[in-house]
Amino acid sequence: MYIIIVGGGKIGYYLAKTLLPDEHEILIIEKDKRRGDIITADLGGIVLRGDGTDSIVMEEAGMARADLAVAVTGDDEDNLMICQMAKKKFGVKRTIARINNPKNERIFKLLGIDNTVSVTDLILAQIEREIPAQSLVHLLTLREAGVSFIEAKVPAGSPVIGKALRSLGVPDDCVIPLIIRNGKGIVPYGETQLEIGDEVVAVTTIVKEDVLERILSGALLK
């Protein structure tokens, strides 16, 4: 595959370094000479110096024959321009954009850039996972499919402790395929009783998320 990476910062550089051994043809477009020299010294002549949002540079890079364009600069407006030009002007089938401001994810979707990676969102999700105060953690959301994977921890004093899963009244659109207890995974069945500190992993439709949260927090139990 011919992969063009625009932006030779840390992400672009390590991406290229990781992809090179897989026999892909890689080109990094980078504005800054010093950055370009560092990459060339390590990875060889795979750097094209120039503004990757500039159509002349894109042409020089052979954008029209690229199988994939990856825009990982630090500016969302640049990443958007790169992906749109790659798609609309050069006919590149697949593009991936890095998003710096999580608010822009929706806008990129609206503008037809489907594959986005938001570093800020990834770190936020990690923080949510680490901070137990949040009762419900999003592990993965498949927006198109309308499904999300969530995790809820059973805190001390929760009304669900000692209750069998069957008795919680989990709605039809939700399944609990896994409980992590003392670091070990258990595949539960209806009679499995919840214990303090259990991490309950559930798959649910996005619309039933709120109901499931109230069930797992014990708010619906009396």
Add this chain to the structure above:
Amino acid sequence: MKIIIMGCGRLGAHLARRLDREGHDVTVIDRMSDSFARLGSDFQGTMVLGIGIDEDVMRRAGIETADAFIAVSNGDNTNAMAAEIAKLVFKVPRVVARLYDPVREETYHTLGLMETICPTVMASDQVREIILGNGRK
């Protein structure tokens, strides 16, 4: 007409003063407060400090009720993105973006989302006209 101008450089400020004098309701967005000095002391419109591609900043500028949005910051990419947000998210009826790169301009013009102007092409046309003297004095 309620008009929002993103970018208070030479073109943005000139346009803002002109439309303001003509009695339009003008709001100018720029990320540097110094830029607003270009508007002069008699400017009656509104100034909003912030990044023009931020939805919240656009809302603060009143984009939800705007009749026109003009993106004339010094960055092509910022102008294209701001104009696309104005059109697709806020459904502003008239959207214009300045793009210096002729190829970018052509591509965005073809997408049909917004009106585009390319000063490079315009100036090149005029200079050519002048030196080749086809009917122009």
